[in-house]
Amino acid sequence: xxxxxxxxxxxxxxxxxxxxxxxxxxxxxxxxxxxxxxxxxxxxxxxxxxxxxxxxxxxxxxxxxxxxxxxxxxxxxxxxxxxxxxxxxxxxxxxxxxxxxxxxxxxxxxxxxxxxxxxxxxxxxxxxxxxxxxxxxxxxxxxxxxxxxxxxxxxxxxxxxxxxxxxxxxxxxxxxxxxxxxxxxxxxxxxxxxxxxxxxxxxxxxxxxxxxxxxxxxxxxxxxxxxxxxxxxxxxxxxxxxxxxxxxxxxxxxxxxxxxxxxxxxxxxxxxxxxxxxxxxxxxxxxxxxxxxxxxxxxxxxxxxxxxxxxxxxxxxxxxxxxxxxxxxxxxxxxxxxxxxxxxxxxxxxxxxxxxxxxxxxxxxxxxxxxxxxxxxxxxxxxxxxxxxxxxxxxxxxxxxxxxxxxxxxxxxxxxxxxxxxxxxxxx
Amino acid sequence: xxxxxxxxxxxxxxxxxxxxxxxxxxxxxxxxxxxxxxxxxxxxxxxxxxxxxxxxxxxxxxxx
Numbered sequence: 001x002x003x004x005x006x007x008x009x010x011x012x013x014x015x016x017x018x019x020x021x022x023x024x025x026x027x028x029x030x031x032x033x034x035x036x037x038x039x040x041x042x043x044x045x046x047x048x049x050x051x052x053x054x055x056x057x058x059x060x061x062x063x064x065x066x067x068x069x070x071x072x073x074x075x076x077x078x079x080x081x082x083x084x085x086x087x088x089x090x091x092x093x094x095x096x097x098x099x100x101x102x103x104x105x106x107x108x109x110x111x112x113x114x115x116x117x118x119x120x121x122x123x124x125x126x127x128x129x130x131x132x133x134x135x136x137x138x139x140x141x142x143x144x145x146x147x148x149x150x151x152x153x154x155x156x157x158x159x160x161x162x163x164x165x166x167x168x169x170x171x172x173x174x175x176x177x178x179x180x181x182x183x184x185x186x187x188x189x190x191x192x193x194x195x196x197x198x199x200x201x202x203x204x205x206x207x208x209x210x211x212x213x214x215x216x217x218x219x220x221x222x223x224x225x226x227x228x229x230x231x232x233x234x235x236x237x238x239x240x241x242x243x244x245x246x247x248x249x250x251x252x253x254x255x256x257x258x259x260x261x262x263x264x265x266x267x268x269x270x271x272x273x274x275x276x277x278x279x280x281x282x283x284x285x286x287x288x289x290x291x292x293x294x295x296x297x298x299x300x301x302x303x304x305x306x307x308x309x310x311x312x313x314x315x316x317x318x319x320x321x322x323x324x325x326x327x328x329x330x331x332x333x334x335x336x337x338x339x340x341x342x343x344x345x346x347x348x349x350x351x352x353x354x355x356x357x358x359x360x361x362x363x364x365x366x367x368x369x370x371x372x373x374x375x376x377x378x379x380x381x382x383x384x385x386x387x388x389x390x391x392x393x394x395x396x397x398x399x400x401x402x403x404x405x406x407x408x409x410x411x412x413x414x415x416x417x418x419x420x421x422x423x424x425x426x427x428x
Numbered sequence: 429x430x431x432x433x434x435x436x437x438x439x440x441x442x443x444x445x446x447x448x449x450x451x452x453x454x455x456x457x458x459x460x461x462x463x464x465x466x467x468x469x470x471x472x473x474x475x476x477x478x479x480x481x482x483x484x485x486x487x488x489x490x491x492x
Contacts, residue, residue: 083486128440128459136442362447363481371439373484378442 030068033061033096033336035312042409043278043307044353049073049341058327061336063096065103069315069334070327075345075365077324078337082314082370086322087335088116089372091315094414096336103317103334110248110255113263113372116319120371123256126240126248127375130179130233136378142178144386146171151394159424160401167391168272168421169195169265172383176264179379180257181225181232190217194265218257222250233260264376267309268383270410270417275303275384277407277418279392280400282355286392289357296388298360300381305364306355308340311416314368339365397426430467431476432489435460443482448475461487 034046052059052073061071072078081087092113095101107114112123129135150171154161161167173191176182182190196202196210222234229235234257241248248256279286289299314337322329329335342365344352349361367374374380392398400407401422408419431451440459444452451468452461468476480488 083484124439125458129455129457130459131442132440132454132456132459133442133445134454134456362443362478367441367484369484371485373439373441375441378446 030060030062033063033069033071033312035064035097037411042407043274043281045308045311045338045340045344049338049344052338053341053345056325058324058329063334063336064099065096065101066099067096067103067334069096069336070329072313072335072337073341075342075348078339078342078365079369081316081322081324081335082337082368082372084322085117085371086318086320087316088319089120089314090114090116090317091334092372093310094312094315094336096315096334097312097414108251108255110252110259112256112259112375122244122246123248123252124371124375126237126244127256129240130236131375131378133378136382139175139178139379140382140386143171143175143383144390146174147386147390148394151391155395158427160422161424163276163421163423164269164273164418165420168269168276171272171387172265172268175268175379175383176261179233179264180221180260181230181234182221186217190214193217194261197262197265214261215254215258218261219250219254222253222257260376263374264379266417267415268380270309270415271303271307271380271384272387273418273421274307274309274416276391276398276423277400277421278303278307278355280398280423281404285355285357289388290392290396293389293393295357296385297381299357299388300384301362301364302355302357302359303384304366305343305349305359305361307416308343308364308366309416310339310366310368310414312336312414313338313340314372337365337368339368395425398423399425429470429473429476430491431463431465432491433461433463434485434487434489435462437485437487438483439485439487441484443484444479444488447479447482448472451476452479 034048036046038044038047052071058070058072060068062068072081090107091103095103110123112120115123150167154166170191173194174187177187177190193210193214196206197214225235226238229239238253289295316335316337318329318331318333318335320331343349346352367377401424407421410417410419438461440454440461442454444461445454451463451465451472453464454460455462476490480490
């Protein structure tokens, strides 16, 4: 920041001129993409965003991937540009934070998050009927049953337990198994593998081996569903695709299956873990929610907004020149839509840094915006709503089993969360 | 008020169904939004406004 630039106290005009030039060059220099959360506030995005939002202009930042990108920090900027069809998702989700990432690679067939326009719409349209509000609500009872049985198991085991491993991770994983139609006999193995897949500290060789195993497993599952269709997402997807003008290829189906698994597993798990921690740190808000289960829907939207776990935003690429305010974003330039910053925009969400379970901020950006907005959002809502109405009521004395300062966070992961959440409760 | 829904733009996110369930639904076959009521009464105004704001594809227009 300019204010931090060294000022030279001198009566020598040449020296002062040199110092002044240094300050001006510092001011016009591109800032870096903010990645560091404020000390002691692990729920807040980087403090620099407040300054970025204060200026209505589009700022440019340099990024770890080695590219400069416009930073969309305000709520309206994020909404307007994520809806612009001239922006490509080829660098999604957050390839700008991957050091020296080659951003020129083509999207793989079936890679729904990276494809644009008609290629993206083809895949999305084949999947949308699987994620409707109605269909996801029909899963509510199944989800509730899973949550209750996992709470029973934790209570039977007795505290302290790691709520992340014993509760937050298995629930979304089992829900995806149910959706995709993974046979019961395979679910334990599938769950263990997908936990490695979403872990941030797996050995690279173990990680690569597991990716291969899961890919092979999904490929086998696709073949099984082709031969013996069941009442599940994959079977219906295959049937729907076969009835279309351009059926899905097996590699496309495998990539789609893998994408759904990854997108739906760790994100929800992180939301369960991180929001439980946020509630324990804000007991008055937890008390309000616990006293009135009808607030679960609103509380879920508020936690999605407040935590915005896709912590580094969405990378986009301009395929054409785009006029935005005074600025021309040129074809070939990159943009980062900082979802976490937009969700803390005070002009839209007053007292944005505070949790208010009654706020019901339904137009938040946590699921993104535009044609790529999270396809699984209605499932995530059902899962989180059921957790919020059940977990904190079944275990009303839930508390951390370690000091808050000892909780480790996923500072280097695309989806932010806790690495583990040791909790305990008053045991009678 | 009259609602114009662009089915080609709709991405089936389901936001409108959550915001205004008396006005919007999703087709079972393709998940795309459909209007249950093209000209809802003023009691639906707030819900429909919310649906339009939440729609990630900006596929909902309100006339009047």
